[in-house]
Amino acid sequence: MTLGAAALATAVLLTAAGCGGDKPKWYGADGKPNTETPAEAPVNVAVTAPAEGATNVPAATEIAYTTDGATSTVELTDAAGNKIDGALRADKSSWVPGKMLTWGTQYTAKITGTSASGKSESKTVTFTTMAKPGSTGKASTVIGDNQTLGVGMPIIVSFSNDIAKDQRANVQKRLFVTSNPPQEGIWYWWNNKEVHFRPKEYWQAGTTLSVRAAIGGLLMGNNRYGSQDLTINTKVGSRIIMEADNATKQMTVTKDGQLLRTIPVSFGKKATPSASGNFVIMIKNEWEWFDSASFGVPNDSADGYRTKVYYPQRITWDGEYIHSAPWSEGDQGRRNVSHGCTNISAANAQWLYGVTQIGDPVIIKGTEEHVKWQNGWTDWDITWTEYVKGSAIPYVPPAVAPSAGPSTSGSASPSASTN
Structure with a gap:
């Protein structure tokens, strides 16, 4: 065994010596090993x-x-x-x-x-940079700094002037939403002056949001430039969801998946039915005057009214609310008698008012008609597949989970979302 190993070693040395007269590349001209490292390529x-x-x-x-x-x-x-x-x-x-x-x-x-x-x-x-132009526009939002939002709240940015279709992609690229934890989302052009951003699923409870509409100095069409940026820092509260069903005439209120209360309701009667659909709370007040004349029904007509209503929470632009209705408490949970609103008892209305936030989802099922698109913040009333079609930038599904940073589609900051 020892002799065989020695013979093999000798053969290897002889073979190496017989490879020709050229010195290996790692030897210099002086026959000594070359210790110089090749020059590193420049960083262009x-x-x-x-x-x-x-x-x-x-x-x-x-x-x-x-x-x-x-x-x-x-x-x-x-x-x-x-x-x-x-x-x-x-x-x-x-x-x-x-x-x-x-x-x-x-x-x-x-x-x-x-x-x-x-x-x-x-x-x-x-x-x-250019001198300040003569024509400028600005952006605004209904969301306030440090406001606590519901999990269904869309980010809404409005402009003081129309944004032409050929300028929307450039504007959208400067709309940044950063969410923590990161969540996928996208912008939807509501109309010429308003754009919404919603996540693919409801916001996670406890999410913090940083929004920057970086339109200051940006050409927005018709030789008009943005006058300044708009920034908002806000957060999402607990996952409060209200679901009401005409079949049972009951509303369930859950918080983070746990049932808080079941509330008897009365929807709109057949002549003035409530709308089914996916809504969010848009406005809430301790009281409002409800006046039928505001939608063309004289106060002194058979179906007219002017009433001070307590704890109204608005879900459509044409006047559907969840509100206190002590006059229909005997009907709640049994029959529909309202003019289209969701009636609940005085005690339940006061309790619910203390629980909800702007942007909390309201899901109504089984009524005679369905809500019309954009009658309220109906962002959740169409599928994600349909919603992404409202983006001025073609939607590309993320290859990996979204990460925080600026974005041009849906989350926020240059590495967040701007689709």
Whole structure:
């Protein structure tokens, strides 16, 4: 055994020696091992927008660049050296400043690419934003900072001017929603002036939401630019869901999956039926005047009325509410006698008012008619497959679970959602 191993080793050495006169590549010209490491390739960085020295740049500009580095950073500063924070879009197509840039101001962007081994190279561009335009528009929302929302609440952004169809994708790309925990969602163009964002499923209870309509400095059509950004930071409360069925004339109220109360109801009579569908609470007040004249029925007619109603919670624009109706308590749970609202007892109405939030889902089943699309915030009354068709940016299902960061479809921040 020992002799065989020695003979084999000798054969290997002889074979190696007989491979020809060329020295192995790892030997230098002096016949000694070469210890030099080949030069590392440069880390290429190229800025594609804005161009170096560019002027009249929109105040909503983004920094677009390419690099073959493993990582990259962007440093954006104004002429005074003040730093502007920002973030890279999830698709890495551009870097989005964290706030609107100032009109008529010079900025410098330094982009640095770094290789896996730590080698870095930078590219710098200087540009100047446009002067403030003569025509501007703004964005607004019904949602307040730090407001607690129901799990069905859509994010609603309204514009002061019409957004033409050929501008909607550009505007939508600047609408960022960031949810924690991350949840998939998308924008739906409600009309020329309003866009909604809803998640694929109800928001998870306890979700925090950061919304930025980054339209400041953005061309919105007809030579009109956004005057400023709109930002909201809010949260989602408990999962409160109300389900009412005409077959039983009962409403169940659940919180985080647990039944809180079953409430007898009276829906609209046959002449004025309640609508079935998927609603959310839009407005709630301790009391309101209900006046039939507001929808064309004189107060002094047989079906007319003017009544002070307590604890009304609105679910449609044409006047359907859940509210206190002490006059129909004997009918509740038995027969329908209302003008279209969901009547509940005074005690139940006061209790329910104390439980709900704007955006809590209301599901009504089995009545004589179905709610018309957009009669209220009916975002949940169509399927997700239908809802994504309202986006100005083609819907692409996420390859992985959504992650927090800015977005252009549905969650929020450049890496969040903007579809």
